[in-house]
Structures are given as C-alpha cells and as structure tokens.
Amino acid sequence: MHQRRFEVTTLGTGAALPARGRYPSSQLVNVHDGLYLLDCGEGTQERLRSLGVNFIRIRRILISHLHGDHYLGLMGLISSMHLMGRKEPLYVHGPPLLKEIIDIQLRASATWLRYPLHFPPLVPENGLEVFADERVRVTALELRHRIPCTGFVFTESPALRSLRKDMVHMIPHFKRQAVKQGEDLRFPDGPHYTNAELTEDPPPQRRYAYCSDTAYEPALVPFIAGVELLYHEATFTEMLRARAKETMHSTAAQAARLALAANVGQLLLGHFSSRYKSSEELLNEALPIFTRTLLSDEGMTFPVNPRSIV
Amino acid sequence: MHQRRFEVTTLGTGAALPARGRYPSSQLVNVHDGLYLLDCGEGTQERLRSLGVNFIRIRRILISHLHGDHYLGLMGLISSMHLMGRKEPLYVHGPPLLKEIIDIQLRASATWLRYPLHFPPLVPENGLEVFADERVRVTALELRHRIPCTGFVFTESPALRSLRKDMVHMIPHFKRQAVKQGEDLRFPDGPHYTNAELTEDPPPQRRYAYCSDTAYEPALVPFIAGVELLYHEATFTEMLRARAKETMHSTAAQAARLALAANVGQLLLGHFSSRYKSSEELLNEALPIFTRTLLSDEGMTFPVNPRSIV
Numbered sequence: 001m002h003q004r005r006f007e008v009t010t011l012g013t014g015a016a017l018p019a020r021g022r023y024p025s026s027q028l029v030n031v032h033d034g035l036y037l038l039d040c041g042e043g044t045q046e047r048l049r050s051l052g053v054n055f056i057r058i059r060r061i062l063i064s065h066l067h068g069d070h071y072l073g074l075m076g077l078i079s080s081m082h083l084m085g086r087k088e089p090l091y092v093h094g095p096p097l098l099k100e101i102i103d104i105q106l107r108a109s110a111t112w113l114r115y116p117l118h119f120p121p122l123v124p125e126n127g128l129e130v131f132a133d134e135r136v137r138v139t140a141l142e143l144r145h146r147i148p149c150t151g152f153v154f155t156e157s158p159a160l161r162s163l164r165k166d167m168v169h170m171i172p173h174f175k176r177q178a179v180k181q182g183e184d185l186r187f188p189d190g191p192h193y194t195n196a197e198l199t200e201d202p203p204p205q206r207r208y209a210y211c212s213d214t215a216y217e218p219a220l221v222p223f224i225a226g227v228e229l230l231y232h233e234a235t236f237t238e239m240l241r242a243r244a245k246e247t248m249h250s251t252a253a254q255a256a257r258l259a260l261a262a263n264v265g266q267l268l269l270g271h272f273s274s275r276y277k278s279s280e281e282l283l284n285e286a287l288p289i290f291t292r293t294l295l296s297d298e299g300m301t302f303p304v305n306p307r308s309i310v
Numbered sequence: 311m312h313q314r315r316f317e318v319t320t321l322g323t324g325a326a327l328p329a330r331g332r333y334p335s336s337q338l339v340n341v342h343d344g345l346y347l348l349d350c351g352e353g354t355q356e357r358l359r360s361l362g363v364n365f366i367r368i369r370r371i372l373i374s375h376l377h378g379d380h381y382l383g384l385m386g387l388i389s390s391m392h393l394m395g396r397k398e399p400l401y402v403h404g405p406p407l408l409k410e411i412i413d414i415q416l417r418a419s420a421t422w423l424r425y426p427l428h429f430p431p432l433v434p435e436n437g438l439e440v441f442a443d444e445r446v447r448v449t450a451l452e453l454r455h456r457i458p459c460t461g462f463v464f465t466e467s468p469a470l471r472s473l474r475k476d477m478v479h480m481i482p483h484f485k486r487q488a489v490k491q492g493e494d495l496r497f498p499d500g501p502h503y504t505n506a507e508l509t510e511d512p513p514p515q516r517r518y519a520y521c522s523d524t525a526y527e528p529a530l531v532p533f534i535a536g537v538e539l540l541y542h543e544a545t546f547t548e549m550l551r552a553r554a555k556e557t558m559h560s561t562a563a564q565a566a567r568l569a570l571a572a573n574v575g576q577l578l579l580g581h582f583s584s585r586y587k588s589s590e591e592l593l594n595e596a597l598p599i600f601t602r603t604l605l606s607d608e609g610m611t612f613p614v615n616p617r618s619i620v
Contacts (some may be wrong), residue, residue: 016390016393017390018356020359021360023356040381042353042355042356042383043352043353043356046328046352046353049330050330050331066415066419067419068385068386068389068415068419069386072352072385075378075382076378076382080327083326083327084327095413097418097419100414101411101414104407104414105376105411107407108407108408109376109377109378110377110457112458117569145450146420147418256345
C-alpha cells in the first residue's frame with residue numbers, strides 16, 4: 001500500500017546560545033500533507049523560506065515552553081503570514097503567557113491581523129489531548145524543566161483497510177471506498193462477501209514523540225512506549241551530567257536510555273549545546289546504549305517509518 | 311592626521327516581509343571603536359555572529375520604532391548577552407512599550423539578567439539629545455510613519471587639535487597632550503608660544519544620520535543638512551509612489567531628493583521591498599537625482615568619510 005506522508009524536518013538544532021551556523025529549536029511536521037510547526041526559535045521563518053516551504057500552509061503551531069530559543073521567531077512568523085494574506089485561522093498552542101506576549105506586540109505595531117489567531121490553553125499533562133483533526137491526534141507530555149514545558153505525541157489518523165490483491169477484481173469500482181471503510185459486499189441475487197474476506201488490516205498508526213527541553217524523566221516511558229520516532233533533547237554529554245541536572249537538560253546517554261526503556265523505533269537527538277562544535281560526540285555517546293539513534297541537522301527530513309522497515 | 315574610525319555596517323536591508331536572502335533592519339555603528347546597534351530585526355544576533363562581531367561589546371541599542379522588522383531580534387540578543395556573561399549595563403533607547411515587551415518575556419522565561427538593563431525614554435523630536443558619551447553625541451529625528459518613529463543623528467566627539475609639523479619638535483613630549491587640548495606653551499625664562507602658533511584645527515566632526523521607516527519628510531532637512539552620510543529608507547520605486555504614501559514609506563527618488571535638499575555627503579539606501587529581487591532598480595532611480603548614492607547590502611561596511619574625500 002502507498003505509504004502516506006509522515007515526516008519531520010528539523011529547522012534548528014541549537015540550544016539557548018546557538019553555535020555559529022546552528023539555529024534554535026524548530027521542527028516542521030508533515031502528516032498526510034498537513035503542516036504543523038513544533039517550537040519556533042528566532043529565524044524560523046527565514047529557514048522555512050530557504051527550504052522553500054510555503055509557510056502559510058502551516059495549520060497549527062505548538063510551543064513547548066517560553067524559553068526564547070523555542071518561541072522568539074513566532075511573532076515574526078505571525079506577522080509575515082498576515083502580510084502574505086493569510087485568511088485561514090491559525091491555532092497556537094502554548095503556555096498562557098504566550099497570548100499576552102503576542103498581543104502586546106501586535107498592539108505596539110498597531111497591527112490588526114487579517115486572519116483569526118487562537119491560543120487554545122495548553123496543559124502539560126501526560127496523555128491529555130492537545131488537538132485532533134482529520135490527519136492527526138496530538139497529546140501532551142509533561143516534561144521536566146525549569147519552567148513548565150510540554151512535549152507532544154503525534155498519532156496519525158488510521159488508514160483505510162487495504163483491498164486484498166486476490167479479491168480486488170471482484171469489487172466494483174464504485175464500491176471500493178465503502179469496502180475500504182469496512183463494509184461487506186453483497187451482490188443482488190449473488191454471493192455475499194464479508195469485509196474480512198475482501199480486505200487486510202491497514203498499516204498500524206505511526207507515532208512521533210517530541211521531547212524538547214527536559215531532564216531525564218522515566219515517567220514519560222508509558223506515554224512514548226513503542227513510538228516509531230522519538231525526538232529527545234541531548235544538550236550535553238555525560239561529562240557535563242552535573243550541568244545537565246542543574247539546568248534541567250539531558251545528556252545524550254540519558255536520551256538513549258529513555259529510548260531503550262520505551263523501546264522506540266528510532267531516536268533523533270537535538271538541542272546541542274554550543275560547546276559541541278560537532279554533534280558526533282553526542283551521537284557516539286548514545287549509540288552504544290541505543291543503536292537506532294540519529295542526529296538531527298538543520299534542514300534534514302526524517303520519515304516516521306513503520307517499525308518493520310527500521 | 312590619523313583618521314579615527316567611524317563606520318556603519320548594514321546587517322539587514324529588507325523590509326517587513328524580507329525577500330529570501332535579505333534580512334530585516336539592523337546596523338552596527340562603530341564610532342572610535344565604540345559599538346552601537348541601530349534597530350535589531352529578527353536574526354540580528356546570528357548576523358553579528360557570522361560577521362565575527364563580539365556583540366557583548368555593544369554599548370547601546372537604539373530602536374527606531376516597534377514594527378517587528380526593526381526590533382524582534384532584541385529579546386534574543388539581550389538573552390544571549392546574559393548567557394555570555396555580560397556584566398556592563400546595557401542601554402536600550404526605544405519607544406516606552408518596548409520595556410513592557412522585554413519585561414514580560416523575561417518574566418515568562420524566568421530569566422534574571424546578570425547585567426543592568428536600562429530603557430531611557432526616547433522622544434521622537436528633532437534635535438533632542440538621546441545620549442552623549444566620550445565618543446559620540448546622538449540626537450533624535452522625528453520621522454513620519456504609521457506609528458511613532460525616531461531617526462538618529464550621530465555626531466562624533468571633537469578630535470584634539472593637531473600639532474603643526476614645523477613646530478612639533480619644539481614641544482616636549484610630556485606637554486603634547488596639553489597642547490593638543492588647547493594650552494599654550496611657556497618655557498621657564500624662555501619663549502612663550504600661543505596655542506595657535508603650535509596647532510592646527512582638528513578635522514571637522516563627522517555626522518551620520520539614520521532615517522529608518524519614513525514618508526518623504528522635508529522638515530528633516532535642517533537637522534540633517536550637510537551630514538557626511540545619510541541612510542534613508544527606499545522601500546519602493548516611483549511606480550509604487552501611491553503605495554509608498556499609503557504605507558508611509560519612501561521611494562528611492564524621494565530619498566535622493568531629500569539628500570539633495572540637505573546637501574549630504576553620501577546617501578545610503580536600504581529597507582527594500584521584497585518585490586525588488588535586485589536593488590539596482592532602486593539605485594538607478596536615485597542616481598540621476600543624487601549622484602553620490604550607495605546601496606546597502608548585508609554585511610557591507612561604509613566609512614563615514616569627510617566631505618573632502620567623497
């Protein structure tokens with residue numbers, strides 16, 4: 001069956017003080033061609049532009065927390081969408097103070113947006129639904145950081161059932177959609193096929209979990225268990241474990257241990273401290289603990305692959 | 311005489327919706343090796359970093375007005391200076407609401423700055439002093455825009471008097487500084503030289519005027535008359551003169567006419583609308599009106615040259 005698109009593009013992989021050439025946190029998630037933005041550090045709109053993304057297509061923006069490296073690009077993006085003529089509502093899910101921060105800046109610039117801007121309240125509570133639409137359902141993760149911080153789990157909507165190759169010729173074209181949706185097939189004065197005879201189970205729903213800034217938090221395991229792709233911050237190596245604890249960040253080894261405990265498909269590392277000129281050091285620490293570890297680089301796209309092909 | 315450094319580096323030359331590869335407004339002004347930042351659009355800190363500027367050296371930041379393309383990079387810069395260990399006070403001159411905007415964001419991120427941050431009130435009134443230190447005196451310009459908008463005139467501090475080449479051998483080393491400062495020279499039981507016999511007039515104080523977003527405003531002429539370098543926005547060409555009027559911006563021709571009326575040394579154009587893929591079109595409109603016109607490009611440095619060498 002044709003695989004529906006579900007992928008993550010990392011726009012920024014730096015930490016609070018980005019190294020030259022690295023950008024603060026932001027990711028673009030594409031679920032079945034619907035675009036969602038995860039965090040929006042300074043310069044995100046410029047990165048979207050340079051990747052050729054028509055960012056007016058972004059449906060919702062999710063802001064994990066109010067450290068500047070995760071949201072300072074939001075005001076500029078909101079303003080550019082306005083100047084580009086956006087009409088569709090935009091939903092920004094973030095901490096309550098975010099609405100105040102945007103409102104005062106709109107007031108200061110005397111800008112009256114030409115599109116509705118909504119700030120649904122975001123509560124960092126494990127498993128709580130953030131939103132659901134026809135493509136995806138997103139739930140919250142309670143991360144452990146210096147200020148309230150929410151992670152997110154994206155679960156794609158279920159696919160239709162697949163028609164069995166040996167039966168597909170039996171099914172009239174105008175009936176195929178109904179059969180994919182689970183109906184039986186009954187010919188007038190003819191045979192009756194149950195749906196189970198005609199179709200196979202669809203591929204399982206894939207999931208992507210995003211853990212931006214957080215200390216090592218084993219309480220997350222039940223909520224991210226078995227996800228196809230886990231993004232987890234890896235600000236430091238174990239050599240700076242004390243600093244990680246103090247700043248409530250994670251080491252690459254801790255990220256890998258969490259991935260192992262949750263038995264995820266693949267682990268994606270990011271949010272690298274500027275002291276690491278190359279992120280290979282962080283990868284090398286994680287790999288012996290969890291082999292299916294990837295490094296996120298600016299502008300790279302990672303498909304959320306089914307477990308079977310990882 | 312050795313020319314003291316006085317130069318302008320343009321960090322961004324785009325308008326509200328920057329074209330790909332152009333950045334929003336920001337300029338770094340170096341006066342006698344003191345650094346001052348003029349406006350601070352999104353991504354300014356990244357541009358400073360890529361130019362190798364140690365931005366902790368910036369003494370003061372001047373924000374002309376609160377349209378996002380002129381200040382959205384400020385919060386990130388303030389935060390990075392904090393993370394880099396700044397201790398010296400930072401003065402941010404801008405509209406009153408700017409302090410509120412920064413304060414709410416510091417509160418949201420639970421950041422307690424390790425350096426004093428001051429917001430002296432900025433009043434857009436022609437000729438009013440904004441600040442003065444040992445290197446420069448800065449006065450305000452009242453620009454004409456959709457929201458209150460301040461321009462700035464930088465006047466370098468006067469140089470010391472120059473010792474006359476034919477007299478310098480007469481002046482004991484330990485007296486030279488005093489003579490440069492205007493003292494006479496009196497030898498015990500010996501001759502007496504007046505300062506006029508020993509020195510020549512120093513080079514004249516150079517000036518740089520910065521007119522960020524503004525409609526054509528002839529009332530500025532007396533306040534920028536004769537400046538060595540004038541930066542003036544040129545968002546549109548004359549073909550879009552109606553649009554310039556409506557949005558309270560200028561055309562390249564209007565910028566050139568103002569430069570001509572004020573008899574400035576050189577005119578520097580910037581703040582180009584994203585519709586102009588090349589800024590040559592804007593230059594070509596200005597040149598027939600005012601020949602000493604320059605285009606500002608990202609990362610270029612323009613010395614504030616004395617009139618005699620332009």
